[in-house]
Amino acid sequence: MEGLLSVSVGTVFWASVAFLCVLVIMKRMAWGPIMSSLKDREEGIANALRQADLAKEEMSRLQASNEDLLREARNERDRILNEAKSMSDKMRNDAVGRSQEEANRIIAKAQAEIENQKQAAITDLKNQVADLSVQLAEVLLKDSLTEEQKQKALNHSLIKEFGSN
């Protein structure tokens, strides 16, 4: 029993030396690198998780913005289409209006020409009729002037005729 409960100075000495040695050696050689690499790894994992979260967030944000963009593009397309349609309508209407105008103008011009020609023809005819009348009158006068009676009667009728005019 004395061996069990006694404290030996030598053992205490060796135990102190040995334990302090192992403490120093382990701290420098093992615990230092192990703890630091454990810490690095834990930080790495925490970082990776955080980054994954961020990426997820970014992803959803991008998705939302993509949808926005898509919607905007669709709206833009609709707008452009509508614009083009209205523009084409307008252009067609314009063209139709212009051609109508042109036609009207041409018709009016033609009508004016026709009127002119008609007037010219009438004038021409009038002149011819006058000429013919003069010739006729000449003939008639020549004839009638030969006869007093007839001349008188003719004068009379002519005056009557022209007087009524």
Added chain:
Amino acid sequence: MLSVDYFCTAKNGYVMVRLYQILFIIGFLGMTSVAIAQHEGHASEPVAHDQVSVEQPVHANTEAHADTTAHAAHGEAAHGEEHAKEEFKIGEMIMHHISDAHQIHLGGSLYIPLPVIILHEGHLDIFSSSNFYSVNEHGELDYHDYKGYRNHHEMIEFVGENASHDAHGHKVMDFSITKSVFGMMLVIVLMIILFRSVANKYKRNVGKAPSGFQNMIEPFILFVRDDIALPSLGKKKAALYTPFLLTVFFFIWMCNILGLIPFLGGFNITGTLSITLVLAAIVFIITSVSGNKHYWGHIFWPPGVPGFVKVILVPIEFMSIFIKPCVLMIRLTANITAGHIIILAFVGLALMFGQQSPAAGYGVGVGSVLFMAFMYCLEMLVAFLQAYVFTLLAALYFGDATQDHHHEHEHDHEIQHAH
């Protein structure tokens, strides 16, 4: 070193863990037989016959170990006949095994002498402990004096040249590498080899998952860091004390396990009071050195206590700073020694009954071996548990000494969180 490297390079960690489990189980079964073989040499010879009976149930379970023990048993049996009158003293046998010694008894007549270092009257004497004894034909030690020194129940005394047998000598300063000191050095060498390879693995494996032996050690390192140091000390101070706590934890645990490995001479390192005394003293020194104003204030001038209570409280508090490490020391020593005593008691039981009649030896031997196997399992648990308890309490004492008053509640909160 070679095997550690091999384990480290093994790719399949799971298979390795399985392998360890199987090794442990085989180890348990082997220990039962081995424990018997070791005690044979000391236990008086007449029981040697019955030793064989105790071996037999073990033989079925363990192939390699049982063979050697059976051989040993047969050898002893031959001697046993001659010393039939000698009585087996179980108490002596147990005390012999759990006490420190100047040589390692591997079983039978195989002894490893250890260096004896004596400081006597200012000069150092270094010689082998084999000078103190000669091994007789029964595998027992016959002690004799050497250079005037006498090994009196493993206590070295100076009796002078040609002293009579019952002469009383005076104590000398004994710095011998005893069995426990040698075991402790063995553990330290093992620890350094093991953890250096693990640390190198960490350096090599940066950014990769742990593998091999590193994978086996890491849970325990994390256990000490996250379940012992962090809750007791808080995040800021834990980093300072974790290296010490890790060292103490693995040192005690490996010492405990070394004590359970058979065929190594039955080390009882953590059951040696001198060694646990040193561990406890280091805890005491660290606690006292790192004790802040608040810690000492609580001891010498407890706040919020009426004057007359202070008179009672202060001495108690003052004593407690010494009692705490003493309790650490005694708890560890007592637990480990008790475990060894129980296992040895079961061995002794079979031997005692075997002395009465071989049949009783057989009968009790079967039960003894089963109980011993159970106790070995329990002792493996205790080996871990005592290392854990020592480390946890040390961490709590450090936490007490460094605790900041204002953060007490926050600290409690942390502990709850950790659980």
